[in-house]
Amino acid sequence: MALNQTLKAISDPIRRAILECLRQQDMTAGAISEQFDLTPATVSYHLKLLREAGLISQTKDKNFVIYSLNASVFEELLTWIYQLGGDSHENKN
Amino acid sequence: MALNQTLKAISDPIRRAILECLRQQDMTAGAISEQFDLTPATVSYHLKLLREAGLISQTKDKNFVIYSLNASVFEELLTWIYQLGGDSHENKN
């Protein structure tokens, strides 16, 4: 199920930081790597998980890969949380 | 930070299933265990993580421990998701 993949993806603080980067602006893999004290290979690993979860998407420009946030996928997540936290959030729409 | 703990807690499918059980009704640790093909010790481990994340709380009755869902803690989670993906229909850079 996609929910599991989504939650696994956002359960890691580095991947959440990547998402927050991409919320500001689209970025190349290299530019994302520079934000973190990790090798490009490791960041690529995180990007793959985020992409497989549908949270980000990529396009190519020259030999750069540009990543961008796929915000619509958070819908399902919100639905799940609403159902659980349900009644206590009815006022928050 | 609490967000990390919360997300780690709900990233496991068994823990989510426990939360969904508790959404139906409060349950003893033993009753929760019976729902899963796991030993009581393992379920206890999951319950501890959920409790430390503030997602559930417990009371004692006789020598039973009764767990219940702590729905209000989903607030912070919702806030984070809203900030990232909540306005997906508005902007797409």
Next chain:
DNA sequence: CATCTATTTAGACAAAAGTCTAATTAGCGT
């Protein structure tokens, strides 16, 4: 074409997470 640059993949390794059995704690009811 040759080489350089950006990125990903492969493989090894370490750390974290999940599971079990066995032991322990805690409270109940004779």
Next chain:
DNA sequence: ACGCTAATTAGACTTTTGTCTAAATAGATG
């Protein structure tokens, strides 16, 4: 006090996850 039941904790083990280095891929540019 004793044994019984519910639940947790301790310790060992396995699996999963995150990280690195080194190699491979893809494409651009001289």
